[in-house]
Amino acid sequence: MYDTIIVGTGPAGFSAAMNLKIHNKSFLWFGNKDMSSKVSKAEKIRNYPGLPEITGQELQAHFLQHAENMDIDISDKMVTMIMKNADSYMVLADNELYEAQTVLFATGVMTAKTLDGEEEFLGRGISYCATCDGTLYKGKKIAVICNDERFEHEVEYLSELAEHITYFPQYRDCRFSAANVSVSGDRPVRVEGENRAERLVLQSGEVLPADGIFIIRNAIAPDTLLKELETKDGHIVVNRDMETNLEGCFAAGDCTGRPYQYTKAVGEGNVAAHSIIKYLAAKNDRKENKSGK
DSSP, rough: OOEEEEEEEEEEHHHHHHHHHHOOOOOEHHHTTTTOHHTTOOOOOOTTTTTTBBBBBHHHHHHHHHHHHHHHBBOOOOEEEEEEEESSSEOOOTTEEEEEEEEEEEOOOSSOOOOOOOOHBBTTTTSOOHHHHHHGGSEEEEEESOOOOOGGGHHHHHHHHHHHHEEEESSOOOOOOOTEEEEOOOOOOOOEEEESSSEEEEEOOOEEEEEEEEOSSSOOOOHHHSTTTTTTTEEEEEOOOOOOSSSTEESSSSOOSSSHHHHHHHHHHHHHHHHHHHHHHHHHHHHHHHHHH
């Protein structure tokens, strides 16, 4: 069992990982191996202390080099579900389960809106994980929605199972092709069905029947990943120690609310890491006192 699992590789996640590493805590860090695309696309960053007028690409390069120097690894497995046990968390990533005493959300702000009906039919015809649920649709007709080119390998995997895929890439310059895949430039807006998802309504007004619908995004809303998590106006509710409403669960960075600033995210990641360290120490003390009795 790990001490913690960090979800998200932006400045908050890196700040937390760095401090946990310094304190010799065991952790897994899930996210993009190139860290944050938001950082790398920034033209100029003028409020990062000690690094005036640095570009986003330069700051990203510093982050990546720092992580490499500290021997901190990033796993690019996609986290699709988090479950709370009595005193630990189970994290499902690419159909593999990992267990940790604590979990830290550093997921940033989810920019992609969910489809009408998406949450209603999740687990009933809608899936976020190709490797988890792909075999359920072997030989069937499915729809796949994806907003990041780096997940095209998931589409390829599904194409090896399904009879036919209608693919809706939500990014520019899609070059994906397969004999049984039709790439559509239309935009899905709603999922419909009776007891399970059965069709996609498209922006053009067309209705596409489907045996299953896979929605593969580079981020999943935190309260979708962990159902009991308290959110407000799209942000995770935390206190000054970056604690959420769930014991052993913490959050830091843009996912906790404005201002959306790199300096704020780094500071919250630092606070979250030290809160996790304090929580683990108190938990260990309770165990020792109990065993001493």
